[in-house]
Amino acid sequence: MDPTLEPLARSLRQAPVVDRDGYEYFVHGVTDGIPPLEPAVLCAVADGIRERVDLESVDKIVAPEAMGIHHGTALSIATDVPLVVVRKRSYGFPEEVAVHQETSYGESELYLNGVDAGDRVLLVDDVLSSGGTIEAVCDALEAVEAELVDIVVVLRRVDVDHADVSRDVTSLLDVRVRDGQVDVLE
Ligand SMILES: O=P(O)(O)OC[C@H]1O[C@H](OP(=O)(O)OP(=O)(O)O)[C@H](O)[C@@H]1O
Numbered sequence: 596m597d598p599t600l601e602p603l604a605r606s607l608r609q610a611p612v613v614d615r616d617g618y619e620y621f622v623h624g625v626t627d628g629i630p631p632l633e634p635a636v637l638c639a640v641a642d643g644i645r646e647r648v649d650l651e652s653v654d655k656i657v658a659p660e661a662m663g664i665h666h667g668t669a670l671s672i673a674t675d676v677p678l679v680v681v682r683k684r685s686y687g688f689p690e691e692v693a694v695h696q697e698t699s700y701g702e703s704e705l706y707l708n709g710v711d712a713g714d715r716v717l718l719v720d721d722v723l724s725s726g727g728t729i730e731a732v733c734d735a736l737e738a739v740e741a742e743l744v745d746i747v748v749v750l751r752r753v754d755v756d757h758a759d760v761s762r763d764v765t766s767l768l769d770v771r772v773r774d775g776q777v778d779v780l781e
């Protein structure tokens with residue numbers, strides 16, 4: 596494992612797991628903002644993404660509301676690349692693209708504004724579970740004819756079926772929930 600991600604891995608192993616209608620949902624600063632997200636972990640995530648993606652070839656970082664925002668923000672500050680947030684609220688702008696998001700435990704509409712045709716985009720989120728969120732945002736990016744450079748998530752759940760995800764996704768850490776605890780794969 597990347598040594599700079601060890602503190603994140605250690606804290607994930609301590610994360611409480613709660614039941615969300617049969618879905619084992621872990622609660623961690625990276626995915627929930629609680630327990631408090633240590634600044635060193637936030638920086639390690641931004642550094643980890645920079646090591647894996649050539650940010651020189653990216654015009655905009657795109658992060659879905661809500662829990663992609665802090666990772667997108669840290670990365671934006673570190674790289675000077677502007678941040679676009681995909682919102683769960685419509686602004687009614689003529690160029691707005693609406694898509695339907697289905698996650699492992701809920702659904703919502705997502706609204707993309709602020710990305711133009713030809714923009715080279717890095718999509719960042721906290722966690723990949725079913726992949727419904729990533730797929731929905733990619734559909735919206737395709738609709739505006741953006742160029743998707745890469746997709747990076749901090750955590751990928753390997754114990755949830757995301758066979759329907761049709762794009763390559765890079766993760767900093769792969770995790771699963773086993774016996775009520777988060778297991779970090781080496
Ligand atoms: O791979 P998936 O099954 O789509 O799950 C991953 C998504 O679920 C969470 O978002 P959620 O919409 O629950 O809301 P939040 O970010 O506002 O907490 C998380 O932040 C990811 O965006």
Ligand SMILES: Nc1ncnc2[nH]cnc12
Binds near residue numbers: 619
């Ligand atoms: N916080 C979280 N824990 C586990 N699975 C998730 N999927 C989306 N958010 C999650």
